[in-house]
Amino acid sequence: MRAESFSALIFCNVKKWIKNLEKVAQLYNYIYLCVMKRKINTNEHKIHDYSAVLAAEYGAHGTPERAKFDEEAYAFYTSQILLETRKEARLTQAELSKRIGADKSYISRIEKGITVPSVATFYRIVSALGRSVELVPAM
Numbered sequence: 001m002r003a004e005s006f007s008a009l010i011f012c013n014v015k016k017w018i019k020n021l022e023k024v025a026q027l028y029n030y031i032y033l034c035v036m037k038r039k040i041n042t043n044e045h046k047i048h049d050y051s052a053v054l055a056a057e058y059g060a061h062g063t064p065e066r067a068k069f070d071e072e073a074y075a076f077y078t079s080q081i082l083l084e085t086r087k088e089a090r091l092t093q094a095e096l097s098k099r100i101g102a103d104k105s106y107i108s109r110i111e112k113g114i115t116v117p118s119v120a121t122f123y124r125i126v127s128a129l130g131r132s133v134e135l136v137p138a139m
Contacts, residue, residue, distance in 0.1 A: 030076045072113070079113040082125060086111070089129045099128035 031050060058069040086096055086107075093107040100121070109115040110125075117125065126133055 030073060071116075075116045076113040078116060078122075079111050082129075083111040085126075085129050085131060091129070096125065096128055100124045 031054065054066070054069070059065040086093070091099075093111070094104045097104045097107045102121075106115065110117055123133065
């Protein structure tokens, strides 16, 4: 499954997590850090329009550069959701990895946003954390 489909699945299906403004703030922080890392002119650190900054740095929606950035941002967002949920469940990475039959390093890579789990693995992780995924209409 493509990362875009997986990302759409996460954004449309995890109603409780999407509404969590803290996660949205983390995503914007990630975007801001990416922009600052590239030392783009951000109007003296007073960004008012992230869309314009992202378009200037990564291209318009639909370009390969923007698709790559979006994939990385979705991976980061997914990682933060799973990291926070694991911590709420009071599980270590080792305990979670044992529950799903994976290596601890795999959980670490997911939580760092380096690896995007397959949909099947995502559901195994969610189940191992005592959570479920609810399919709801898109907002």
